Amino acid sequence: MKKIGFDSEKYLQEQSAYILERVQHYDKLYLEFGGKLVGDKHAKRVLPGFDEDAKIKLLETLKEKAEIIICVYAGDIERSKIRGDYGITYDQDVLRLIDEYRAYGISVNSVLITRYQEQPNVKVFMTKLERSGIKVYTHQAIEGYPTNVEAIVGENGFAKNPYIETTKPIVVASAPGPGSGKLATCLNQMYHEYEHGRKTGYAKFETFPVWNLPLKHPVNTAYEAATVDLKDFNMIDNYHYEAYGEVAVNYNRDMETFPVIKRIIEKITGKESVYQSPTDMGVNRLKTGIIDDQVVQEAAKQEIIRRSFAVENDYKKGLADEETLRRMQVILEENDLKKEDRAPVLPARNYAKEVQERIQSTNLQAVIAIELPNDTIITGRTTTLMDASAAAILNGLKSLANIADEIDLLAPMILQTIQKLKTDDLHSKVPTLSANELLIALAISAVTNPTAQLAYQQLPNLKDTQAHSTVILNRENEQTLKQLGIDITNDPVYPTENLYYN
Known part of the structure; x- marks a missing residue:
């Protein structure tokens, strides 16, 4: 009989309350949703008892206050990038997501095509959306993003990309997969909101890594295994430790971009950022749902093994490089795991x-x-x-x-x-x-x-x-x-x- 290690109901209550608490500080909160809003099978595997649709159900509890902007990178549509778990292209997944959100009664504001360069397949997709009654916006790539703060927060930066009209206090930026431009979308919207005189905030909802679990906890290591192709790795958030004397876990990309994101927010708002660390930006309360850590650890170890098979297969098919393969082997060895443990x-x-x-x-x-x-x-x-x-x-x-x-x-x-x-x-x-x-x-x-x-x-x-x-x-x-x-x-x-x- 499958053992349960996670209480989804408890988690949803804690998570919903914390997001609403964060919203109270602003006229509007732009919430970047990482991972999968619907069908998060990775979280379900590493957290036995986790509802794979927990995040969409979370938004359902906030639907009177929330609307969604779906971001998708133009290049992913043009080259027909496949979402592995469903075996469908990113443009098809956008359509699937719209249907899923509507089924839960959550308002879909629009679809935003990021880094748009008038690609032919993207134009066809945009036409299909518009003829189905979906509002479509396009954003161009901004030269110097994200490091050239002066250029980004100016006439040749966020100002040249259109403002997406929103009406609710929580605006969720979601996407079919990573690299879709959710962060840039949130910052772009914040720029325009402040130009209109509205006090606006940004927060990030990433399921993994779990900031208040140990760095080498199997759940966090399973996240590294899941994103090994992206070269992601977990690390201690030194900004958080320096500010609060509290150990928190984050990952390399957030750590690398935090100083510049902080400067962009300060440039937009004209005052010092309330965030002292990348962990501060997050609203993740996942740990509150863990009710049996041993069950969760064992499940996460099994997920690491499962991911090692996936990487080996991607390598065989020419979809992964040798560096990714070696990194996956190191993760297995560091956790004293063998594929035969499955x-x-x-x-x-x-x-x-x-x-x-x-x-x-x-x-x-x-x-x-x-x-x-x-x-x-x-x-x-x-x-x-x-x-x-x-x-x-x-x-x-x-x-x-x-x-x-x-x-x-x-x-x-x-x-x-x-x-x-x-x-x-x-x-x-x-x-x-x-x-x-x-x-x-x-x-x-x-x-x-x-x-x-x-x-x-x-x-x-x-x-x-x-x-x-x-x-x-x-x-x-x-x-x-x-x-x-x-x-x-x-x-x-x-x-x-x-x-x-x-």
Whole structure:
């Protein structure tokens, strides 16, 4: 049974109260929201009990006082940058976020395209938004930002970028991912607000690192592992210690930019900043929700291992460099962790080796092992009928429903008909059933087959299970497993020598 280490309700109450307290000092507060407002699966994994939608629910409690500006970097749209957890491009994610915010009754003010240079794909996206009734603004890059304070706070700086008209006391700057220009947007708005004579403040809501946990706490280290490609690392906030004699944790980019951000705010407001440290700027009250530190530490260590597999795979695919790979290996060693400490890893590898020896094959065997909620580990391998993802899901559902392994849930005739459709009519060169195809076949069979229905009803119990594959999964299977809530890792090995079908 999964242990709980975090109380989301307690956290939401504390966090909401603290943000409202900060708002009281200003006519308007610009709140930079880091991380994911919706579906924060990293936080959910490292803080068992954390509601992955906690931040959007937090805003829901403030919806009468808050509105959102969604920032997205023009370059990310132009090159179709992919958001890894959902497998969609940043422009698609902006549309998804708008729908999510509206579903919670939170006002979306506009979409801001940052560092805009009239890129063709960006123009198409802007037109689509405008024709859907969404207000769109563009900001150009400011030469010398963020270090040339005199130029930034002047006619050739913030003044040349338009002011976004807002009406509520809390304005949240959110984005599909990092590097979208949220900070610059907040500062740009502050400049215009002060030009209009309004007292305005800035605050930052970053979930990680957690400022009042130890520097080397696994939760903070897991953040380093999650952002290793960005070259982020945690450090003691020396500004905070000098000002208050209190140890606080922050990360390198905030530490590096704090002096210049402080000067920009002072230049805009015409008075000394109330912030003496980057930690001062934050409003994070995450630690208040931790109710079992040992559970949280263990979960964070597992996340570090999971991230190490992700980096190895990115390196294999050419998406990560050697420096990132080495840094990830150092993080593992510093925390005395091995990839084999992840429960489904060895069962998957051992079964793959067993199959390989049994059939006397020289080819690597594709196997997936899933650790079920009752700590049972089941496996599935690729056969002529279905791939390892489909087999593992089917075997997992059978185990959860206490259905004997030898019982067929799906009639062979149905599976063969689907295979014939794939190869003969759709001209696919991959005849094996994928996870998605297997689930559709199971859903149809459940209508008339009571045993299949028993297995089908167990699908929710696959959520939050841990799985490992001996080969790199294709995007379709990876997304299907993620949609089921299965946390999957894999060894950095392609299943075949085919370049396209891998």
